[in-house]
Amino acid sequence: MSTDYHEESFVEESFTAHDAQMSNNVKSETFDMKELINYYEAFVECTTKLGESHLTKPEVSFCMAKKLNFVNEDGTIRWNEGIAYFKKVVHDTNKLNEITKALLQCKEQEDAKEGTHEKFLKIFQCAMPKLKLVRQMM
Secondary structure, eight states: OOOOOOOOOOHHHHHHHHHHHHTTTTSSBBOHHHHHHHHHHHHHHHHHTTTOOOOHHHHHHHHHHHHHTOOOOTOOOOOHHHHHHHHBBOOOOOHHHHHHHHHHHOOOOOOTTTHHHHHHHHHHHHHHHHHHHHHHHO
């Protein structure tokens, strides 16, 4: 018997339609259950598509941002929508402030540079240590 498994398979099997229905009734002080399920669905789709199993890969973050509608058709980042999403998902004000601060600091560092896809990847490489807070809360 193999102990080898893929994170995306585990996630896909972990959430059922019943779980999604229950998420309407379950409340959390820390995060929004329905948005958390949407987050994991995007994670599963992107890790499967890219053959990566970690959110820490900037390409996975970019794919998820596209799936969650944080990237315009021209490839630019929809910052307000991204920050609004984190506000919906993360209810802990301290964690939310840390995440927002990290993203905005990294955005400022990269704003002077050209390109959109590369800029996005650099911003998320910069912000990844703080974004891990989101994953640790889940």
